[in-house]
Amino acid sequence: MERPYSIQQLSREFDLTPRALRFYEDKGLIAPARRGTTRLYSDRDRTRLRLALRGKRLGFSLEECREIIDLYDPGQPGGARQLLRLCDKIREHRAQLLQKLRDLEATLGTMGDVEARCLAELLKIDLNVRKLSQ
Amino acid sequence: MERPYSIQQLSREFDLTPRALRFYEDKGLIAPARRGTTRLYSDRDRTRLRLALRGKRLGFSLEECREIIDLYDPGQPGGARQLLRLCDKIREHRAQLLQKLRDLEATLGTMGDVEARCLAELLKIDLNVRKLSQ
DNA sequence: ACTATAGTTGACGTATACGTCAATCGAGGA
DNA sequence: TCCTCGATTGACGTATACGTCAACTATAGT
DSSP states (O other): SSBBHHHHHHHHTTTTOHHHHHHHHHSSSSOOEHHHHHEOOOOHHHHHHHHHHHHHHHOOOOOHHHHHHHHHHHOOOOOOOHHHHHHOOOOOOOHHHHHHHHHHHHHHHHHHHHHHHHHHHHHHHHHHHHHOOO | OSSSSOOOHHHHHOOOOHHHHHHHHHSSSSSOOETTTTBBOHHHHHHHHHHHHHHHTTTTTTTHHHHHHHHHHOOOOOOOOHHHHHHHHHHHHHHHHHHHHHHHHHHHHHHHHHHHHHHHHHHHHHHHHHHHTO
């Protein structure tokens, strides 16, 4: 372990409170080492945390984030049965992600339309103002 | 108003409970008409509901969903000041959406890698099985 | 007129994701 | 050794997003 992070360092870096980090630990998202009772966060913890926050931004619950991260971060390769289950989980989560992608594209599309109409309105107003001030 | 929907119809269509629909109404996401005390949902309500659920899937809170939907669904064009504020809101929400898009692409990417490794492992196992059964 | 079948309004309960506060602990510096 | 500063563990509180139940009500059919 290169240079472990304190809870304060990590919470500042990710703009979280120490309370949140402890909560994530409680939910199994991270598992920092200890020196006495004090938590020491490794780069692995830091990575898992990054992935967790990414999942959160996409609307996954902490529980779902843990599932997804555990897919990325497997202890042992495991037997064929495990691997098949893993593939299933991946397909399941990918389906959700693709749905989100469609939602995202639709939302961005509509948003573009609204902005265009908005700018057109502003242009009309601007033209009127110019006309009056001539 | 063509053919208004009952609360049951709408809740079945979107796989929600009537309670959820009433909750969304309370939060200002929809505003169904009434016949007496009974709610009558219009196509506009239905559309707003679709947009709300889309927003939810992307991890927005109901409050944020309401904001976004109200952008799409403006009463009057409004004056220049309103329109500029609208453009600002759009840019703000778009920034969030683009962040989500980056998160989504990163997650899908990693997920593809994991699946590839998983399939490679399965292939190795399969080859071993074939070798032993010869 | 009577009943069954939605629909309505509270009111309280619950899961998730933390915030906040108090009490305590533990290592380092004057 | 004392004190302080950061960290820790409960324990309780809070916001969001509903679920659940009870008590009515309204309306349609017989």
